[in-house]
Amino acid sequence: MPVLSSAARFAATVISLTAFAAFAAAPARAASDTPIKVGIDLSSTGPAAAIGITSKNAMLMWPATLGGHPAQYTILDDGSDPGAAVRNVRRFVSEDKVDVVVGPNTTPSALAALDAVAETGTPMITLVGTSNVVEPQQGKRIWAFKMAQNDAAMADVVTRYMSNHNVKTIGFIGFSDGYGESWLQQMTKFAELRHIQIVDVERYNRTDASVTGQVLKVMATKPDAILIAGAGTPAVLPQRTLIERGYKGPIYQTHGIATPEFIRLGGKDVEGTLFPTQPVVVARDLPADNPIKKTALDFVTRYEARYGAGSVTQFAGDAAGVYPLLNDAVTRALKTAQPGTPEFRAALRDSLEQTHELVVPNGIVSTSKADHVGLDQRASVMGIIKGGQFHYLSQ
Structure with missing residues (x-):
């Protein structure tokens, strides 16, 4: 054994x-x-x-x-x-x-x-x-x-969705580590490909207790949407702060949020969050002809x-x-x-x-x-x- x-x-x-x-x-x-x-x-x-x-x-x-x-x-x-x-x-x-x-x-x-x-x-x-x-x-x-x-594949699918829904400008708030850096690099590449402008870039640490300064800066640029490049429960903080400060636009997150803890901690503040993910998280909703659905659902x-x-x-x-x-x-x-x-x-x-x-x-x-x-x-x-x-x- x-x-x-x-x-x-x-x-x-x-x-x-x-x-x-x-x-x-x-x-x-x-x-x-x-x-x-x-x-x-x-x-x-x-x-x-x-x-x-x-x-x-x-x-x-x-x-x-x-x-x-x-x-x-x-x-x-x-x-x-x-x-x-x-x-x-x-x-x-x-x-x-x-x-x-x-x-x-x-x-x-x-x-x-x-x-x-x-x-x-x-x-x-x-x-x-x-x-x-x-x-x-x-x-x-x-x-x-x-x-x-890969982050690149996820940035591809998320910027495609943004483009299809008339997002022309985005603000970026991401971890100040390799995860945030990778997402910034990939979003920069795919945003340019789809003629989307990144109007502000802000960073924060996974253990930070406040991101008010970063949120106010990114909101001041009046982007069509904001992407938070975080993972797990530390990704809730920027979104909650955005909501508290009155941001009304769409909020995108990365595939790193797909845990029940993110939803439990975020509550009503994370309703409507848009994010790229892999099949397991949404297995029950996948189209019947999706080649991964059977394995994912099992x-x-x-x-x-x-x-x-x-x-x-x-x-x-x-x-x-x-x-x-x-x-x-x-x-x-x-x-x-x-x-x-x-x-x-x-x-x-x-x-x-x-x-x-x-x-x-x-x-x-x-x-x-x-x-x-x-x-x-x-x-x-x-x-x-x-x-x-x-x-x-x-x-």
């Missing part, structure tokens, strides 16, 4: 073996008892906890084997701290000798972890949207993959049966997609090497970039040497918050 441990420094939850195994029926074990070791770093506490907790919940549904071999999963909490994330990843690759790292699930932590996995030749599947974790595919980034759709049904109605998030969907991606790649890698060896880690990395048309809850994955994400526009849709729920929104 899989084994999970926790980081004492951040008091990560210890999950019992029996409880973990009960979440999913596993295939029969292979003859070899050599486990495939998976080190998982998540932000289960701190500002990104709303993201990390639902990711962990989905991982607790993973089967107990990978490629027919027993799997040993170790989950550590980084407390939403990039420094702690690096320490966790270094423990995984240097002490635990894992075959693959999953996470981190915040952009600053994922970028900071690149050195550790590259130095030891260990593949890493991150859970972030920022493309610069895997692009360009050279140097240390050849060991990094990611499940979440996951949503199983997840909500365990964690409650309305509990699913995009991040849970991303985490759920890691398992079929890994299982597919491990099956191929085992043909050339055994777990626990540098040869296996290298073979697994190579196999991860040979995925073809693999349907996962949040998209269809086809990777290559140049593309360590593998998601196309089938993994990008528009959503709206109505009646305290996420709903699909056609272009």
Whole structure:
């Protein structure tokens, strides 16, 4: 059975073996008892906890084997701290000798972890949207993959929607870190493509208690719409401040808000929010001919049966997609090497970039040497918050 441990420094939850195994029926074990070791770093506490907790919940549904071999999963909490994330990843690759790292699930932590996995030749599947974790595919980034759709694809779909709804000018309020920077870069590119002008750019920290100054500055430019480039519950603060200050225009957020906690914390202030997302969040509303709907809806049904109605998030969907991606790649890698060896880690990395048309809850994955994400526009849709729920929104 899989084994999970926790980081004492951040008091990560210890999950019992029996409880973990009960979440999913596993295939029969292979003859070899050599486990495939998976080190998982998540932000289960701190500002990104709303993201990390639902990711962990989905991982607790993973089967107990990978490629027919027993799997040993170790989950550590980084407390939403990039420094702690690096320490966790270094423990995984240097002490635990894992075959693959999953996470981190915040952009600053994922970028900071690149050195550790590259130095030891260990593949890493991150859970972030920022493309610069895997692009360009050279140097240390050849060991990094990611499940979440790129910010570029999300900026594409959101600016297309803006253009179709006569938005000519936008104000930007984003995190003052890699996530906010990536979104600013992509919005600048796609806004220019669609003849939309960014009239003001403001930044804030995930832990800030006030953004009044930034909000007043962006409102003074009288934009047609405002985009908040934040993730998780810290994305509520600018929107609430905008509403309190009397802003009446449309408010757009990024795919990083798709958690029930965002709606619970935001309440009436986040009604009508427009945002790009991936299929899991709006699975029930997707058109019948959507090629991902069946897989997405199956996951949503199983997840909500365990964690409650309305509990699913995009991040849970991303985490759920890691398992079929890994299982597919491990099956191929085992043909050339055994777990626990540098040869296996290298073979697994190579196999991860040979995925073809693999349907996962949040998209269809086809990777290559140049593309360590593998998601196309089938993994990008528009959503709206109505009646305290996420709903699909056609272009």
